[in-house]
Every structure is written in C-alpha cells, then in structure tokens.
Amino acid sequence: MIRRLTRPLWLLLAAVFLVEAWLWDRLTDFGHWLRDRLPFEAFKRWVARRIETIPPWGALLLFLIPVIAVQPLKLASLYLMTHGHLMLGALGFVSIKIVGFGLVAFLFDLTRDKLMTFGWFVWLYDHVIALRKKASAFVSPYKTALKAWMADVKLRAIALMGGRPGRPSRLARLRARIRGR
DSSP, rough: OOHHHHHHHHHHHHHHHHHHHHHHHHEEEEHHHHHHHOOHHHHHHHHHHHHHOOOHHHHHHHHHHHHHHHHHHHHHHHHHHHHOOOHHHHHHHHHHHHHHHHHHHHHHHHHHHHTTSSSHHHHHHHHHHHHHHHHHHHHHHHHHHHHHHHHHHHHHHHTTOOBBBBBHHHHHHHHHHHHHH
C-alpha cells in the first residue's frame, strides 16, 4: 500500500529532476551561445584568464556566488506570491530560477576542471550523474506512454476535423483557401 502511494511522488521527483537537468543542458548551451556573441572580446579574455589563475577554492566560491545570491530574490518572489501578487511573484520566481540556473551552469562549465580537484565534489558529481540516469530510466516508460497517448489524441483530432493522417483536414484546407484569396 505504501509503495502504491509513494510511486507517484517518486515519479514527480524524477520528472522535476529531469526538467532541471534538461534546463541545465539548455542553459549551458545558451551561455556558450551568448558568450560567443558578446562583442567584448577583451572582457571575455580577461574573465577566462582570471578563472585560469584562481585556485580551486576560488573557483568553488565563484561557482557558489550565484547560488547564494538568488536565494533572497526567490524569497522575495515567494513573499509577493503569499501577499496577493501571485502572477508577479511566480513570474519573478521562474525568471530568477532560470537566470540563476543558467549562470550556475555556465560558471560550472568554466570552473569544472578546478572543481574536480576536490574529492568530495567528484563524488557528488558522480552521484548526481548516476541519479540523473536512474531518474531517466524511471520516467522513460511514462514518457513512451505519454507520447503514444499524444499521437492517439492527434489522430483523433485530425479525424474530428475531417482529415486523414498525411492529408490536411477540412479546416486546414479552408484556411489555405481563405489565405489564397
């Protein structure tokens, strides 16, 4: 009975973890894209040189600064949500989460080699990667079932609109005819 009740909780936690991992990957890529497009070549070289010269504990501090800095902002967003400004607080929370997460992911990418000199950090990193694989394996059957269900819903919607798979529906043909005039 307990297992039946906890399975949805584990599924939710695994899904949240995978969303965070997906965000990490996308935001790291975005950080690289942004870095490559910033016109401040001298500034970028200066930052890269500074990161190369700092000791591992300095890299750890640099990596932790955004983590610590966003916490008060998240609390302020929660305060707004609890005091009647739900949308503003939620928007602020999500924005802060994304910006903070992106900055941490970008800084981790820059400081990874120095951070990996700490044995405890390597242990933690390896465990997070293993947890990510376990979460992905746990969620995988549900993702497959959801994709199949969504494909079925799409086929039913197409049939409802009078179309067939691979052929535009009546509504799509009508829209194309109207646009063509």
